[in-house]
Amino acid sequence: MSEINIIEKIQEQQVDFVDFWFVDIFGELHSVGIPSYSLTEDHFKNGLEKLDASSIRGFKSVNRSDMILLPDVTTFRILPPDYDDNKRKNARVFVELCEISDSAHQRYNRDSRVIATKATNELKNFGLTKAVWGPELEFFIFDKINLFPSSIGAIQSYGGSGYSIESSEAPWTRNAGRIDLKGGYYPAQPKDTLESIRKDICDDLYKYFQIKVEAQHHEVATSGQCEINLLHGETIIAADNVVTAKNLVKVKSKKNGKVATFMPKPIYGDNASAMHMHQSIWNKENNMMYDPNDKVAEISQLGRYYIGGLLDHADALCAISNPTTNSYKRLVPDFEAPVNVCWGIGNRSSAVRIPIYSRGNEKNKRVEYRVPDPTANIYLLEAALLLAGLDGIKNKKDPGDPVEENVYRLTSEQKRNYKIRSLPSTLKDALESLKSDQKFLEHVFTKDFLDTYISMKYLEHDAFAQTPTPWEIAMYSDV
Known part of the structure; x- marks a missing residue:
């Protein structure tokens, strides 16, 4: 699924909010919800500027806490109605955490999902x-x-x-x-x-x-x-x-x-x-x-x-x-x-x-x-x-x-x-x-x-x- 396709799917499915999921270093799930009308292709391509990492245990200090949430579009799923008492239609997407750099986003070394990916790369x-x-x-x-x-x-x-x-x-x-x-x-x-x-x-x-x-x-x-x-x-x-x-x-x-x-x-x-x-x-x-x-x-x-x-x-x-x-x-x-x-x-x-x-x-x-x-x-x-x-x-x-x-x-x-x-x-x-x-x-x-x-x-x-x-x-x- 591409960035264009996921925006189309959000519109076709009439999704009201998309929740972006990640875990801290101990595996506790965290989520931030964004109204679908606020999401663009750029958010899914270049990431969301939505994380104060100093507020997540084990992440960053308050003086260097800005981080990017980079969505994995393959994980887009509609959430069951129990997640919002049948009031709205919600979806979820897992994200990887990135540090801000001058040239390209760098994957954060304390992101558990990134660590698992790196371990898998060792197989080759x-x-x-x-x-x-x-x-x-x-x-x-x-x-x-x-x-x-x-x-x-x-x-x-x-x-x-x-x-x-x-x-x-x-x-x-x-x-x-x-x-x-x-x-x-x-x-x-x-x-x-x-x-x-x-x-x-x-x-x-x-x-x-x-x-x-x-x-x-x-x-x-x-x-x-x-x-x-x-x-x-x-x-x-x-x-x-x-x-x-x-x-x-x-x-x-x-x-x-x-x-x-x-x-x-x-x-x-x-x-x-x-x-x-x-x-x-x-x-x-x-x-x-x-x-x-x-x-x-x-x-x-x-x-x-x-x-x-x-x-x-x-x-x-x-x-x-x-x-x-x-x-x-x-x-x-x-x-x-x-x-x-x-x-x-x-x-x-x-x-x-x-x-x-x-x-x-x-x-x-x-x-x-x-x-x-x-x-x-x-x-x-x-x-x-x-x-x-x-x-x-x-x-x-x-x-x-x-x-x-x-x-x-x-x-x-x-x-x-x-x-x-x-x-x-x-x-x-x-x-x-x-x-x-x-x-x-x-x-x-x-x-x-x-x-x-x-x-x-x-x-x-x-x-x-x-x-x-x-x-x-x-x-x-x-x-």
């Missing part, structure tokens, strides 16, 4: 043409989340704080048909109270955004844990789709009087939300991870080296794949989340899993990285995983033999024999790992970006570490 150095991704989005839809005190700004007040979660499915309610802890996998209606909302979300993803869904279902946890699997796509398309899907989940939930959260572990004692990342690398139409002659998993030597890179850099990757303090409440044993750095064939207790539902299927041969959760910035996550895998190929990193046992049940001695180490157990540990192992990212992410990301995440961890929790008050106030 390995004789590859594309990376394909299949994200599994897990999340909770609650009836309500109550915070005490109600003001967010007062959560860390001297007076204390607390929270409660309301869900008609919760075992702590008196409702008939409630779902027990770890009892939510594939229940049918009426126990599954959210099937209609999930189907509405899937319908809108396809109807308005042309995003195909592979499957949707209730997940293992109680109180409305959901999963939507997006059909695989190339790097930028897949990342845009995740941003779109997460936003639609929140909008649709709010429209139904509920609240959606991608926070990994909101409920003690139950499973948490992950974002498993299925990935494969291709040369044109050939899946380079597939080898029909490999009797173990039909995985190529290139694929094994890719896995070796993921495992070698797993600790550092956690700072990007699991970027919140809450993320590490998920990475504990016996909740279907990886704790140890190893790979296996169909083994859901390993960090890297090779799905093996059937054999002889080149199209579906892939690696599943099970560590990430949905708080990750999807653009950075794809870029980091790809660069780790390519580093494994470049340096021929052998991942060793696949682990067949339930890794949760292995003794410390058995883990040593398998050369299995543990993933970081806190955000601080992950940040320390990234500080000491970032060379494989620097040529794409830039040191400036990584330093900014790490320093801001340290502040987040420090605030968490200094804040008393309701559990601590209950446990220690009578000591």
Whole structure:
């Protein structure tokens, strides 16, 4: 689609407003809406002078904050009516962020979408043409989340704080048909109270955004844990789709009087939300991870080296794949989340899993990285995983033999024999790992970006570490 064509399409579709979307360095979506009558071909060709980057966390200082929003016209989509209560017809377009220069606009090195694009460009150095991704989005839809005190700004007040979660499915309610802890996998209606909302979300993803869904279902946890699997796509398309899907989940939930959260572990004692990342690398139409002659998993030597890179850099990757303090409440044993750095064939207790539902299927041969959760910035996550895998190929990193046992049940001695180490157990540990192992990212992410990301995440961890929790008050106030 050209700049001329998109203006024509806006007019033909009688669009009232166009919302221009981008994310900050932590993946939070931002949007600016412009009336369609104010848009010109030049806006889509040369960009919109509409960003004060000092007001976006992690971007620029106030004295050098003017930036350009350069629209990607291929991402033009009509938004569902829920985005404006059926009052107006709206569309959205993703943008890339540009710094102003004398000759030509320069892509901003802290723009997550640009980083993912740069990572994809690395493929050609390995004789590859594309990376394909299949994200599994897990999340909770609650009836309500109550915070005490109600003001967010007062959560860390001297007076204390607390929270409660309301869900008609919760075992702590008196409702008939409630779902027990770890009892939510594939229940049918009426126990599954959210099937209609999930189907509405899937319908809108396809109807308005042309995003195909592979499957949707209730997940293992109680109180409305959901999963939507997006059909695989190339790097930028897949990342845009995740941003779109997460936003639609929140909008649709709010429209139904509920609240959606991608926070990994909101409920003690139950499973948490992950974002498993299925990935494969291709040369044109050939899946380079597939080898029909490999009797173990039909995985190529290139694929094994890719896995070796993921495992070698797993600790550092956690700072990007699991970027919140809450993320590490998920990475504990016996909740279907990886704790140890190893790979296996169909083994859901390993960090890297090779799905093996059937054999002889080149199209579906892939690696599943099970560590990430949905708080990750999807653009950075794809870029980091790809660069780790390519580093494994470049340096021929052998991942060793696949682990067949339930890794949760292995003794410390058995883990040593398998050369299995543990993933970081806190955000601080992950940040320390990234500080000491970032060379494989620097040529794409830039040191400036990584330093900014790490320093801001340290502040987040420090605030968490200094804040008393309701559990601590209950446990220690009578000591």
